Amino acid sequence: xxxxxxxxxxxTLFHGFQTQGHLRTVQSEIEQVLLAINKEATMIYPxxxxxxxxxAHGQVFHFDSAIDIPEQNMKNALNTRLPRDIYxxxxxxxxxxxxxxxxxxxxxxxxxxxxxxxxxxxxNYRYYCPFHHVDIDSFxxxxxxxxxxxxxxxxxxxxxxxxxxxxxxxxxAKQENALVTIKIVGNGFMRHMxxxxxxxxxxxxxxxxxxxxxxxxxxxxxRFLSPKIVPSSGLYLFAVYYSQEELKxxxxxxx
Amino acid sequence: xxxxxxxxxxxTLFHGFQTQGHLRTVQSEIEQVLLAINKEATMIYPxxxxxxxxxAHGQVFHFDSAIDIPEQNMKNALNTRLPRDIYxxxxxxxxxxxxxxxxxxxxxxxxxxxxxxxxxxxxNYRYYCPFHHVDIDSFxxxxxxxxxxxxxxxxxxxxxxxxxxxxxxxxxAKQENALVTIKIVGNGFMRHMxxxxxxxxxxxxxxxxxxxxxxxxxxxxxRFLSPKIVPSSGLYLFAVYYSQEELKxxxxxxx
Numbered sequence: 001x002x003x004x005x006x007x008x009x010x011x012t013l014f015h016g017f018q019t020q021g022h023l024r025t026v027q028s029e030i031e032q033v034l035l036a037i038n039k040e041a042t043m044i045y046p047x048x049x050x051x052x053x054x055x056a057h058g059q060v061f062h063f064d065s066a067i068d069i070p071e072q073n074m075k076n077a078l079n080t081r082l083p084r085d086i087y088x089x090x091x092x093x094x095x096x097x098x099x100x101x102x103x104x105x106x107x108x109x110x111x112x113x114x115x116x117x118x119x120x121x122x123x124n125y126r127y128y129c130p131f132h133h134v135d136i137d138s139f140x141x142x143x144x145x146x147x148x149x150x151x152x153x154x155x156x157x158x159x160x161x162x163x164x165x166x167x168x169x170x171x172x173a174k175q176e177n178a179l180v181t182i183k184i185v186g187n188g189f190m191r192h193m194x195x196x197x198x199x200x201x202x203x204x205x206x207x208x209x210x211x212x213x214x215x216x217x218x219x220x221x222x223r224f225l226s227p228k229i230v231p232s233s234g235l236y237l238f239a240v241y242y243s244q245e246e247l248k249x250x251x252x253x254x255x
Numbered sequence: 256x257x258x259x260x261x262x263x264x265x266x267t268l269f270h271g272f273q274t275q276g277h278l279r280t281v282q283s284e285i286e287q288v289l290l291a292i293n294k295e296a297t298m299i300y301p302x303x304x305x306x307x308x309x310x311a312h313g314q315v316f317h318f319d320s321a322i323d324i325p326e327q328n329m330k331n332a333l334n335t336r337l338p339r340d341i342y343x344x345x346x347x348x349x350x351x352x353x354x355x356x357x358x359x360x361x362x363x364x365x366x367x368x369x370x371x372x373x374x375x376x377x378x379n380y381r382y383y384c385p386f387h388h389v390d391i392d393s394f395x396x397x398x399x400x401x402x403x404x405x406x407x408x409x410x411x412x413x414x415x416x417x418x419x420x421x422x423x424x425x426x427x428a429k430q431e432n433a434l435v436t437i438k439i440v441g442n443g444f445m446r447h448m449x450x451x452x453x454x455x456x457x458x459x460x461x462x463x464x465x466x467x468x469x470x471x472x473x474x475x476x477x478r479f480l481s482p483k484i485v486p487s488s489g490l491y492l493f494a495v496y497y498s499q500e501e502l503k504x505x506x507x508x509x510x
Contacts, residue, residue, distance in 0.1 A: 010376045055376055087375040120342040121265045121310055121380065 003074060004062050004098060005044075006090040011055045011232065012124040013085060018049045026050075026086060030061070033081040037074075038065050047100045047107065047240040051192070053232030055125070058089070058108075058239040062100040098242075106169060106241040108185045108250070109194045112234045113202075116178035126179065127234035131206055136180060139205025140173040142214055143182060146197055147171045153221035155197055156190035164190065164221070169247070172254040183238070185250065192229060199228035256320045258329060259349045260299075265340040266310045266487065267379040273304045281305075281341060285316070288336040292329075293320050302355045302362065302495040306447070308487030310380070313344070313363075313494040317355040353497075361424060361496040363440045363505065364449045367489045368457075371433035381434065382489035386461055391435060394460025395428045397469055398437060401452055402426045408476035410452055411445035419445065419476070424502070427509040438493070440505065447484060454483035 007030070015023040019031070027044060034042035046061040069077065075091040082088070097103075112126035115134060146152075146168050153164040168186040175181075184194060200217065203209045209217075217225040241247040262285070270278040274286070282299060289297035301316040324332065330346040337343070352358075367381035370389060401407075401423050408419040423441040430436075439449060455472070458464045464472075472480040496502040 008375050010378065057376075084373075084378045085375045087373055089372070117344070118339075118342055120263050120340045121312075123265065123339045125376065 001065050001068050002062055002094050002096050002098060003065060003071075004060065004092050004094045004100065005078075005088050007056065007059045007061065008087050008089055009056050009059070010085040010124075011050065011053045014052065016050060016052045016054070017046055017059070026059075029083060029086060030078070033078055034063060034065075036081060037069070037077050038067060040066070045100050047104045048189075050235075050237055051232050053124075054235045054237065056237040057110075059237050060100045060104070060240040060242075062094065062098060100240070103242050104240050105244065106185055106187050106247050106250075107189060108183065108238040108241070109189065110236040110238045111182040111184075111194060111198050111230070112179065112236070113182070113198065113230070114179045124233050127231050129202070131202070133207075134202065134205040135207065136175065136205065138207075139201050140175075140180070140182075142204035142211060143173070143197065143201035144171050145201075145211065145214060145218070146184075150218060151221055152190060152193055152197075152218070154217050154223055154226050155193050155200065156223070157192040158190045159223055161190065166190070166193075170251050170254060183254065185241075185247075194235060195229045195232065196226055198234075199230045200226050202230070203228060256323050257317055257349050257351050257353060258320060258326075259315065259317050259347050259353060259355065260333075260343050261345040262311065262314045262316065263342045263344055264311050264314070265379075266305065266308045268340060269307065271305060271307045271309070272301055272314070281314075284338060284341055285333070288333055289318060289320075291336060292324070292332050293322060295321070300355050302359050303444075305490075305492055306487050308379075309490045309492065311492040314492050315355045315359070315495040315497075317349065317353060355495070358497050359495050360499065361440055361442050361502050361505075362444060363438065363493040363496070364444065365491040365493045366437040366439075366449060366453050366485070367434065367491070368437070368453065368485070369434045379488050382486050384457070386457070388462075389457065389460040390462065391430065391460060393462075394456050395430075395435070395437075397459035397466060398428070398452065398456035399426050400456075400466065400469060400473070401439075405473060406476055407445060407448055407452075407473075409472050409478055409481050410448050410455065411478070412447040413445045414478055416445065421445070421448075425506050425509060438509065440496075440502075449490060450484045450487065451481055453489075454485045455481050457485070458483060 009026050015025050017026045019025050019027045042063050044061045044063045071091045075088050078088045114126045114128050118128040149167040151165045166186055166188045170185045172183045264281050270280050272281045274280050274282045297318050299316045299318045326346045330343050333343045369381045369383050373383040404422040406420045421443045425440045427438045
């Protein structure tokens, strides 16, 4: 039996998603619970990793189980045993050719950046930008430069990858008072990519570099030209898409 | 120089407001920073304590300083040194007869209770009610029973107090989908009082007791008749009022 799960988590107290020795990670917490449910070691396969401090509203993973447990019962069994900073939102039984990582066709990330005075109650859930005089419109316009298909080599930590070209289907931004939510939907994201893109667009908003310079940096495919990164606390893996239909629906929504 | 400060904090990682040996508390963190600023031990006096896990948007405290630092500089000096889960929102220099506790004429608490599936990202910031079939209208109506002047002895941990009568000026409730925010403004609140009041009103919403029974429990002034309490994660000290004018403005707002 293959189960597909949608999971939300508060990344604050995790050393990221993936198992790392004895550190507390989302994967190790879930696998520990599955060991209790399935009575045997059970590996989970996520759509991809998330880094320490990154949150998820809709991360997806799958696992196989030798016992046949109905979907709702599996969901309850997991949520009853999981710590309070992880919650399984949905469980469905899928075909054996479904793979959380390889079947994914797109992902959506959100980044929350706040230009007001910091609220200590929200410190782990957004980035309180310490810079004054940011032109928010230029920041958003600069971020929109990344829409389309580009080689993002300048903007990732994964310099050993042979193919660093990714397609960004859509970028949108919502502003409520001093809080800006950036939404980005693409066919794939490399390590630190979203956080570096936000940081570099912010350099344009701060008038430290021009639009043209940002385009030039992208074209140079040189990581050393974009040394900035914003904190993980503002980043959310919002959703993973597995069908063209789902993706089309999503892209229509912001148009 | 007497300074009045308005402070916000995320109660999650504090053992409450008040200093308790070597435990991490809001008071000990602030006093440690004031020691560095004033170069001498400086006590702070809050409007009252808050318990472990309780949050504040508008707690107030005062302290005296031998050095004369302008308000905005004092605010910056504090916020630069304070941990990220405490933030000083406002600093004003006040007369020496101002006392954060004794000059207060009213306080406002909010309680956030959510009847939907839990979101792991909000687990420390509201109470996810595990009970099904709560009649939200009855719950709110029951809570409104507490408006006015009453002896709240049945609803506090502080059984050694001689006077347990308090005046509740206003109770209001706001519902957004499955989230209910209860707002309560009163001239004073005893230990655990708001959390016990919410828990007992919830018993009415769950149809475990009647309105009449809740009134009877209040009249009995007997703590053993109200053994319930809701978690501190949903509770916020929203504001402390020091003038009739401020209080009047606030009470008008929800009428």
